[in-house]
Amino acid sequence: AQRVTQPEKLLSVFKGAPVELKCNYSYSGSPELFWYVQYSRQRLQLLLRHISRESIKGFTADLNKGETSFHLKKPFAQEEDSAMYYCALSGFYNAGNMLTFGGGTRLMVKP
Amino acid sequence: NAGVMQNPRHLVRRRGQEARLRCSPMKGHSHVYWYRQLPEEGLKFMVYLQKENIIDESGMPKERFSAEFPKEGPSILRIQQVVRGDSAAYFCASSPLAGAANEQFFGPGTRLTVL
Numbered sequence: 699a700q701r702v703t704q705p706e707k708l709l710s711v712f713k714g715a716p717v718e719l720k721c722n723y724s725y726s727g728s729p730e731l732f733w734y735v736q737y738s739r740q741r742l743q744l745l746l747r748h749i750s751r752e753s754i755k756g757f758t759a760d761l762n763k764g765e766t767s768f769h770l771k772k773p774f775a776q777e778e779d780s781a782m783y784y785c786a787l788s789g790f791y792n793a794g795n796m797l798t799f800g801g802g803t804r805l806m807v808k809p
Numbered sequence: 810n811a812g813v814m815q816n817p818r819h820l821v822r823r824r825g826q827e828a829r830l831r832c833s834p835m836k837g838h839s840h841v842y843w844y845r846q847l848p849e850e851g852l853k854f855m856v857y858l859q860k861e862n863i864i865d866e867s868g869m870p871k872e873r874f875s876a877e878f879p880k881e882g883p884s885i886l887r888i889q890q891v892v893r894g895d896s897a898a899y900f901c902a903s904s905p906l907a908g909a910a911n912e913q914f915f916g917p918g919t920r921l922t923v924l
Contacts, residue, residue, distance in 0.1 A: 702851075734915075741812075742852075742900065742915040784851060795904075796842055796865065797913060799851035 700725040702787050704800035711775050712808050719770040719803045721759075721785030729787045731761055731768040732797070736782040745770075745783070755779070775807045811835075813903050813916035814883075821922045828888040828895070830919045834903030841884045842913060843869075843876060846898040858884060891923045 701724045711717055723729060733745040746754045748761040748768060759770045768785060782804050786797040814833040822828050834841050839860050844852040854868040858878035869876065873891075878884040888895055898920050902913035 704851075707849075732912075741917045744912050747912070795840075795911070796854035796857055796868070797844075797852070797902075798854065799844075801849075801851040 700729070700787055700789055700798045702785050702798050702800035704783075704785055704803050706803050707801065708804045708806065710806045710808065713777055714774050717770075717772045717775045717779070717805065717807075719783050719785075719805065721768045721770065721800055723766050723768065723785075723787050725766075725787060725789060727789055729789060731759070732786045732788070733757070733759055733768075733770050734784045734786055734799075736784070738781070742784070775805075777807045777809060780805055780807045813838075813901055813914050815899075815901050815916035815919050817919060818917060819920050819922070821924065822891050823924050824892055825890050828891050828921055828923075830886040830888075830899050830901075830921070831883045832886070832901030832903075832916060833883040834901075835905075835914055838903035838905045838914070840904045840906070841878050842902045842904075843884075843886050844900045844902065846900065846918075848897070852900060855886070888921075891921075893923050896921055896923045 703722045731748040734742050735745040736742045757772045761768050782802050784802045785800040788797050816831050841858045843855040846852045856869045856876045857865040861880050873889045875887045898918045900918045901916045904911045904913045
C-alpha cells in the first residue's frame, strides 16, 4: 500500500525565515513524488515534481529514497507563499496512475 | 483553454436524494480522476476513467457511488441516496496522457453538503 504523511498540519514562520515542509512516504516500488499547492480561493495546482529537479518560486524538494522523504524547502519565505501544500505520490507501475495525497500542511508566513 | 471545469460548485442535498457532479476535462485530455476531500483531510482517490471506460475504481465505495465518462459530454460522479457522511469537497482532475509522472490538472471542486 502507498501512503504519504505530512506530520505538520500548520507551519507558521516569519517573512524571510527558512521553510521546510516535511513529507514522508511509503511505497514498495519506484514512486513519482509531487508537491501541489492551493492558494486562497484558487484551485489545486502543481508546484513541482521530483523528476523535473526544478526550483519553482524558490522552492526545491529532494527525493531521499533512504529516508523515504520528499521535504519541500525554501530559504526565505515570502508572504505570498501562504497556502495549503500537499505532498503526493504516484506509483510508477500503478495502472491507475492515481495520486495518493498527504493530509496537507498550511503554511502561514507572517509579516 | 479554460482548464478543468466542475459544476455545480456548491450542491446541497437532503438525506436520501441523489447528487450528480459534473466534470469537463481540459481540451485534449482523455484521462479523468475523481478525488474526495473530507473536512481537515487530504484528497483521497476515488476513480480513474478514460473515455467510455472505468480503469480503476478501487477508491470508490461499492454502494451508492458510480462514475461515467461518456464518449460525448462531461464525466459524471453520481451519488445515490446521499447520507451526511457524503458531505465533502469532490475534485476532478484530468491529464493528457497516462503515466505516473504526468501532471494532473485540477478543477475547482464541488462542495457537497448533505442536510
